[in-house]
Every structure is written in structure tokens, then in C-alpha cells.
Amino acid sequence: MYETEKDLARSLVAGRIGRREFGRRMAALGLTATAAGSFSIAAARRAMAANFNWQAYKGQSIHLLLNKHPYADAMIADLDTFKSLTGMNVTYDIFPEDVYFDKVTAALSSRSTQYDAFMTGAYQTWQYGPAGWLVDLNDYINDASKTAPEYDWDDVTANLRASTSWSGVPGAPLGGPSSKQWAVPWGFELYCLSYNRRIFDQLKLEPAKDLPGLIEIAERIAKDAGGPYGIGVRGSRSWATIHPGYLSAYTNSGAQDFTVSNGKLTAAMNSPQSKAFNKLWVEMIQKAGPSNWATYTWYQVGTDLGAGASGMIYDADILGYFMNAGTKEAGNIAFAPITPNPQMSHPTSNVWIWSLAMSNFSGNKDAAWYFIQWATGKQHDLFGARKANLVNPVRNSVWKDPEFRARMAKNYPGYLEQFAIDSPDAKIYFTPQPLFFNATTDWAAALQQMVANQTSVDDGLDALANKIDRQLREAGIG
Amino acid sequence: MSDLAQAKLLSVPRMRRGALLPYLLTLPALLVCIGILVPFFVAVGYSMQRYNLAFPMGRSFIWFGNYIGLLTDPEFWRTVEVSLVYTVATVGIELLFGLGIALLLRDRNHLNNMISVALLLPLMTAPAIASLMWKLMTNPNFGVFSWALAQIGWPGFRWASDPHTAMLTVVLVDIWVYTPFIMILLLAGLRSLPQAPFEVARLDGVPAHFVFFRITLPMLFPYIITAALFRLLDSIQQFDIIYAMTQGGPGNSLLVFQVGAYLDFFQNTNVGRSAAELMILWAITYALSNLFVKQWYKLREKTHGAA
């Protein structure tokens, strides 16, 4: 039983009761909703402060390396909470996304002590980890003296936790035994259809259920919509072209990037399933994709959707989210999942997880961990999801939050539904290995050649597989 | 120049005020630049190692292994081909274009001076940013150039996203940015040419094209060589424009030396291969520049001796 408001608040924060229950009991004690709300925030702060010494590194400074991204903006907006909680001083360097990872590589490879923690994706840790530049954060997560009890690591979606941990052995499964947690998930995206409802209604279309249907609808839009092209997908000569919708559909079609046997990898881009799939994908781009497809990055794909130049995109759900505000087509974007393979029963969306990692050359590792656990903790995640643009949040509890759900349901039709269908099987479907960028950049280049008809799909994929096999052999992992 | 002045020029003794002086004057510059030699030799060292940052255990000396690997890689030869095509196209077209404009602006008057400064504006736009803007202007949906082409009956021009027109697009951007550089050098040259031979030619009724090919052009050669040399060095090392435009794509159609080396280091973390590529680039640049500079010296001797 609960005796006082404070007890109630503490129970709420510790997750023993839900929000509705809390509000009901608070009302029973004679307190209004707003008072109840402020109680819980104060309780959160008190709880966080009381059980665990947040002030252990008071007065210390840490320096972050951040990408210019809405997640970073959300964190900066909330940074004062962290500063007052811990008494620490936090400074940061922001670099534009186009050059961000080059800067990270330059900083880490020079063993610079300048940066303590930084933003990264999982793929980058496949290079940084084996190079010895990252700290295995399992040491911190599993240490009760260093991590606050309400951190609740298990609250982070299981697939995301697994996707950001790897043992370092090429071909070993992500999240497998003796995996090191080289980065902690912070915000993520999965891949679905974001489409322009106005154009679809105009042509009386429904979002496609599978890839052949997608091609058909895209062609209709390109022909009959009076201007916009059918479907936007990325095409630049970069790994970023392979990992979004392309790989999701590729996996769904039953293809793999590598096969692993005896610890050695073999390229599998020329498997029959891959060839069949690639023929469809190339056809889709040629018939209904953007004419400048080969220079298309995330930005062009999104900008076109927002400006009404394309009927839909098969890319990140959050890209559609960003384009639904402040653009010409704001308010017209809707979301739908897609299972590209007619024989499959569910989507197999790849994910990109923006994460936080700790530099092995940092001189303030423990202090940096305090920052990382706060930024990926419940309080900040909730703040970012509700008030800023930390979408998609990585924590299950945040997805259950009514305020967040209400916000999404109101302005982003179909988003929550698509997420419910896509997220159970959403994880990284690549095989982890240090030559990831080598392989995927060559893969994108091959795709460009196929779309431009410089080579047939079969020949292009065969050549690609041979090339990658050679690189793997030279590196000793193939 | 009067006979007396000419005689004076030839008879001016070289100042011998302390054989040490010239060395002292050039020493600071040399010292500052010598510092560059350290990273240079370090890079040479890297190029002889099998060194991938993601495989720290595999780091070892393989001497010329990287070089042999590159020279036997057909993709590398493709890189050489693309770089040379780019260099020849840009330097060649810019020289012709720049010379033409310089000839148009030859006369000293207010309008010409204003135009010559205004034409420097593209040069002042950083190539990396210029690429970004050209990307927008050639965007098939919103780009003003794409729109203009569509108006004159050429819709759907693919600019940088089609392997056949990608080279054309980046060469165009390069021409836009760097022709003013050549123009201003050649204009300076034209304006500083002695008037006497031209006056004589005019009085003698020599036809214009003869004057141009037999008088103007030969006298202009030192300038042409200097302009070509500097442009050559920049063009064969081109990074900013191509990286900003397509990162070397579509396919491998624009993968020039420095773009390839950059990607090898920063994306593939292959330090050894990256260093080897850059060393080969350096060797090519050195050889070509040597050629040009020797020419320049020869010409200088000729003009100064014949005056």
C-alpha cells in the first residue's frame, strides 16, 4: 500500500506502477494532474540522486565529438539537466554529417585524447573496435557501482542491444557469446515506406504490399501523377546506399551478404536469390526512380519527398517523419510497412542505430560513462521523444509512453502501426567484419553500374563477389 | 629598350656581397618547408607496410608489396586513366578558354579592368562549396540548368549521375572555377609584352593570325607554361570538386587519385595502400613538373639572352 505522495512517486519512477495508476492514486490523495506530474519529475530527479552517487565526478570536464543531427540537438537542449545532476562540465565539437566520420577516424587513429565520448553507428564500431579504439562498455553496464540502478539496460530493445555488440571475430553473430558492447544505442531508424497521401489519393492508390506491387505503383505514379517520379531510394557511391531499404528488401528475399564457414567469409552477393532481387530493384529504379539516382543521398531522397517531387520513399521512417513538417508536403506524409518478398510473412527491416561510444584514449573514462548512461537513460530518452526529435527512441518504456504515442498518432498517420509491424524483426542483417565499408562501397558502385546498364545484373554481382572475396583473402578473413 | 639600357643589363655584375647572403635569405623558407619532409618520409614508410587500422595485428613491412598490388590492379589503371583524362581536359580547355578571354580583355581600359576582376569571382568560391551549388543547379527537379536544357529541347540530362556525362559535369565545374586563374595570368602576360614588335608588324601590314602565331604566342610562352604548370599540379591532384560531387561515382567513373586515396584511408582504413597510391601520384607529378620547369628555364634563358 502507498502512504504518501512521495512513496507513490518513487514507485512510479521505479516502474512498480503505471502512469494511470499513479494519477488515480494521486487524485485519491487530493492532488491534481499537474501537481502529480511535477511530483514525478522531481521524484525522478530525487530517485536518480538518492540511490546512486551522481556527483562522484563533480567538477570534472568531458569533451564530446558529435554529428550535426537532431539527436545531438535534443541532447544539448537537455544538457543542463545533466550538468546540475552531476556537477560535471560538458563541452562538445559538432561536425557536419558529410565529414563527421572522417573526423572520428582521424581523431581516433591519431590516438587523440581530446574526445572522451562520441556518436557512432554500429558499422563503424566494426572497424574502431578491432583497432582497439573503443572501450567495452559491458564493464560499466554490469558494474553496479558505476551504473545507476534505474538505468535498466534491459529496457533497451533486445534487437538493438544485440546489434551494437560484437565479439570482434569476423563472421561471429552480433550479440553472440563473448560480445563486447562497443557502443550503447541512443536513437534509431528502420526502413519502411513513407508516401505522399495526396498523390496516392489523387491516383486512388494504396501502399504496396510487396516489391512487385511496389514497382507497379511506382510506375503508375511516374506516368500519371503529372510530374513527381515514383519512388525515392538512395544511390550514391557509398555504404549508405546499401544499408537502408535495399538491404532490408535484399534480406527479405532470402539473400545474405556473406556466408561463414570455419571462421572464413565468402561473398554471397551473387547467389540466385540476390540476382533475382537485384533485377527487380534495378528495374524499379530505372522505371520509376529519380533520374539523378546515382547522386542521391539521404538528403535528396528526403528533400524530394518533402517538396512533392516523389510519390514515396523506401527509406528511414524518421526521414519521412522529418519531411512531414516545414516542407511543402507537410501533413501529407503517411507511413506503411512493406514485406518485399511475396513469400515472406513479415518484414526484415535493417536498422541504423546512432549510438554513443567511449574513446579508449580518454583520460576521463568513468566520468564519460556517467554522461553516456544519462544520455541513453530513461529520463533523457523520454524527454527527447516527447519534446525534441529523438525518434525512434530505443527504449521499450518510451514506446509505451502515452504522451509520446499521442504525439506520433496525431501528426504521423500510420507511423505507430508500421513500427509495431516492423520492429519485432528489425535489427542489423549484415555480417559483422572490419572490411564492411570496403565491401558496401564497392557494392554501391556495382549497383550504380547495373542501373546505368554498364553491366548486366548477373555479371555485375559476379564481379562484385569476386572482388570482395579477393579483398577478404588479402586481409586473411576470407 | 634602348641600346644603352640593353648593354647595362648585360653588363650588370652579379652582386657578390658575401656568398652566404642568398643562402641566409632562402634559409627560413627552406626550414619551414623542410618540416614537411618528415611526414613525407613517414608516408613513404607507410606505403611499404601492410597497414590497416582495423587489423592492428597484421601490420608488417612488405616493402614494395603495395606498389605491386596497385600496378597489377586493373582498377588502379582505371584510376590513372580517369585522372589523366580529367587533367588533360581541364588544363587544355582552360588554357584555350583563358587565352581567348585574355585576348578579349587585352586593351587597357576601365571596362576591361572591371570585367577581369569580376571574372575572378568563381575562383573565390571554394571548389568544395561550388560543387554543392552546381549539384543543386543541375538537379533534375529544381535545378535551373536542367530546366534551361529542357527548354531548348534536351530534357532529362543526367549531369553527374550518369557515367557518360559525369566527367563532363565535373570538368565543367572545374573550368568554371579555374579558368579565371589562367585568364589573369595570361592577361598579365599579354599586357606586359613589348609594344615594338606589334607596331612594326602593323606598319608592315602583317596579317593578324601571323602576328598571333609567330609573335604573340611565342612571347607568351613563359606565362602559358607557368599557368599550365600550376593548373596541372592542381588538376591531377583534384579532390574537392569530385569528392563533393560524387565521391568518385557513378560506378568508378570519377575515381581519381586523391579521391581513391582518401576513401582508402578514411573509409577502408587501409593506410598502406592509401600511402602507396599517393606516392605514385607524387612521382607522376614530379616527373611532369620537372618537364615543365625545364622548359620554363630554357625559355627564360632564351628571352633574357636574346634581349
Next chain:
Amino acid sequence: MVRPDLLKLVLRGLALAAVVIFFLFPIFWILLMSFQTNTQILRLPPRLFFAPTLANYTALISGTLHTASGTLQITFLRNLGNSFLLSTCSVIVSLTLGVPAAYAFARFRFRLGENIAFTLLSFRFAPPLLVLLPLSLDFQQIGLSNTYVGLIWVYQLICLPLILWIVRGYFEDSSPDIEHAYRVDGHSWWRAFSRIAVPLARPGIAAAGLLAFIFAWNNFVFALILASADKQPVTVGALAFVTAAGIQYGQIAAAIVLSILPTLILALYAQRWLVEGLSLGAVKG
């Protein structure tokens, strides 16, 4: 006869007009874009007349940009300041080192002279990345990592050879008679150099300085790799407008205009010496 001359004049005018349009139209278009909002820019067909806005410029100067996805902080003015600082200091250092050296090459015939000259020029041959990669891996140890001094030193790679080559040509081209006469009067070489040679060589120095400034200003990779965010020049800073929430073309355009301005002002100031200063050792009449 009047006819052929008139025809030539007209042709000449047309050719000049075509040239001016080719080079200046993109700049003009960028200028227009800087006064448009993003939605106006991303519109087909492109329009010449629109309702202008100063929002892009105010965003750059005030440092904040309000978009639908939140408020972004912009550090553009800081980038501009960095570019200015780096370029100006680099050129000043290059001139200080290069002008005396150019003088030495031009006036003295000394053994190793041509070798040293070629060596100094050959630093231009080194692909910037060749030097940059080891530097990025080792700068940390020499303590020059992330310092303006380190950057200015590396920038000499760009500025020094250019200045040497151009100023040397100018010195060679100018007659040593006056200096010789001055020396005969009993003055030291330093006075001959500083009182006579340098002032006479002003056009060459101005031209070389301006070109070196432009090339230093346009540089992209050095600061990116070797320095932290607060020392980045505009070339890197302009990329900050390529955000996850969309490319802010209006701000990029405004940023380009603002970044061209300092160089343009410098060029206008040095303009009268520019053409004269670039004579490179040809015989003067």
C-alpha cells in the same frame, strides 16, 4: 573601312558578353537563392521574381536558425573568422619567408640556387593528403594538433610555392639598376632590398598575395583533419547546412555570398596591381 571593324567590335562584344554570362550567372543565381526560403528554391520552374527574405542572412549572423524540426545553432560567423585568420596569417608568413627568398633567387646567382628553388616549388607537388595522413597520425605528439600555428604551418604548403614563383618572376623582370646605384652610394643590401626592391615589386607581391589568399581560403581538408570544430574554416562550415532534416540551400547560398565578400574586397583593393604584378619574367618594352 568601317564595316569590318564594326563587325569585329560587335563580335567581340558578343563574345565578351557570353563569357561574362557563363562565369557570373551561377554567382548571380546563388545571390538570388540567398534571398529565398528553401521552399521557394525547391520549386520548378525556377523563378526570377519572388518575395525576397533576409531570413538566411539573419540566421547566419545571429547564429540561430528556426526550422520546423527545432532550433539549430549555427557557428558560421566563427567559421568566417577562422578562414580570415588562417588565410591572412598564412599569407603574411608566406610573404615574410618568400619575398626575401624570391629576391635571392632573382638577384644572386649562387650554387644550389636553382636546386633550392626547385625543391621549394616541389613542395607543391606533394599531394596534400600525402602529408596530411602522417601529420594527422603524428601531430598529436608534436603538440601541434588542433592549433592555429600548426594549421598556418601546414598552409605554407599551398601559399609559399605560389608566392615564390610569382614574386621571383617579378623581381627578375624589374631592372636591378636602381638598386645597384643605391648600393654604389654606400647603402647595405638590406636597405636596397627594403627601400627600393620591395616597393618597386609591390604589384607582384600584391598579386601573389591575393592569389595565395584565395587558395588558402578555398582549402578544405587541412583544417578538417587537423583541427577541432571551433577552428574550422567556411569550407567545412558550409557543410553544416546539410542536415538530417534537409539541406538548407538558402543558408548555403547566403554562406557562399558572405564567404566570397572578404576575398572580393581584397581583390578590389589590390586590383590595380593585380594584372601588372603577374608579369613573370618576360621582357618588358
